[in-house]
Amino acid sequence: MTELSPSDIAKDAAAAAAVRLVENGMRLGLGTGSTAAFMVRRLAAFVKEDGLQLRCAATSKATADLAESLGMKVETLDDIGWLDLTIDGADELDPDLNLIKGGGAALLREKIVASASDRMVVMADGSKVVETLGAFHLPVEVIPFGWQTTKQLIDRMLTLMDLDGRPILQRKRDDAPLLTDEGNYILDLSLEAIPEPARLSAALNAIPGVVENGLFIGLCDLAIIGKPDGEVVELRPEGAEE
Numbered sequence: 001m002t003e004l005s006p007s008d009i010a011k012d013a014a015a016a017a018a019v020r021l022v023e024n025g026m027r028l029g030l031g032t033g034s035t036a037a038f039m040v041r042r043l044a045a046f047v048k049e050d051g052l053q054l055r056c057a058a059t060s061k062a063t064a065d066l067a068e069s070l071g072m073k074v075e076t077l078d079d080i081g082w083l084d085l086t087i088d089g090a091d092e093l094d095p096d097l098n099l100i101k102g103g104g105a106a107l108l109r110e111k112i113v114a115s116a117s118d119r120m121v122v123m124a125d126g127s128k129v130v131e132t133l134g135a136f137h138l139p140v141e142v143i144p145f146g147w148q149t150t151k152q153l154i155d156r157m158l159t160l161m162d163l164d165g166r167p168i169l170q171r172k173r174d175d176a177p178l179l180t181d182e183g184n185y186i187l188d189l190s191l192e193a194i195p196e197p198a199r200l201s202a203a204l205n206a207i208p209g210v211v212e213n214g215l216f217i218g219l220c221d222l223a224i225i226g227k228p229d230g231e232v233v234e235l236r237p238e239g240a241e242e
């Protein structure tokens with residue numbers, strides 16, 4: 001077996017702690033990304049060894065494929081209807097547990113699934129914890145029709161809000177636009193700092209052509225932060241009860 005890097009040890013430790021929150025009979029949302037992949041592997045082993053009965057919806061085709069390859073059954077969100085718990089990764093999280101997500105282009109399904117869950121738990125390594133969101137680029141999912149106009153509208157709105165961060169289209173290695181699972185494009189905003197994430201999120205989503213943005217405001221109930229020594233710490237939104 002290949003040895004895990006310190007960052008992977010941290011991700012796996014967070015994943016292991018998150019999986020301990022899963023109970024028999026739960027309806028679960030499965031996140032996307034490298035940390036979520038550790039969680040899916042641990043969950044699959046748990047299901048196999050303990051015969052846990054779960055109903056799972058995935059936040060991306062990649063996660064559904066991974067879970068199914070490990071013998072788990074994945075259903076659509078509409079088949080399940082509502083979820084008890086969603087466990088996902090994040091690109092950044094602030095002290096209120098507002099998040100930037102979508103570094104793997106899965107933000108739309110991730111936000112729908114998190115919004116349809118009683119609880120959202122985020123797993124991350126310590127490098128993702130920040131005072132102010134924005135050092136990580138903010139992905140915005142836009143429909144392909146008129147995307148350049150949408151880009152201009154975003155640009156104008158950022159200027160009005162006194163924010164820098166010109167939108168850049170995410171492309172694949174062959175230079176073609178990257179397509180999300182929904183067949184949309186992603187525009188990345190390099191803002192450096194987002195002083196008012198809720199205001200920016202609402203302004204972005206009010207632009208025709210924008211489907212959703214990667215700011216997750218007030219959705220995360222608990223963050224489990226893994227450390228390179230395998231320990232974890234739990235963070236809750238400021239003022240929230242345990």
Ligand SMILES: O=C[C@H](O)[C@H](O)[C@H](O)COP(=O)(O)O
Nearest residue numbers: 033034035089102103104106
């Ligand atoms: O679209 C991708 C997701 O939002 C991921 O959860 C996020 O990018 C974190 O991924 P990772 O665990 O690979 O850092």
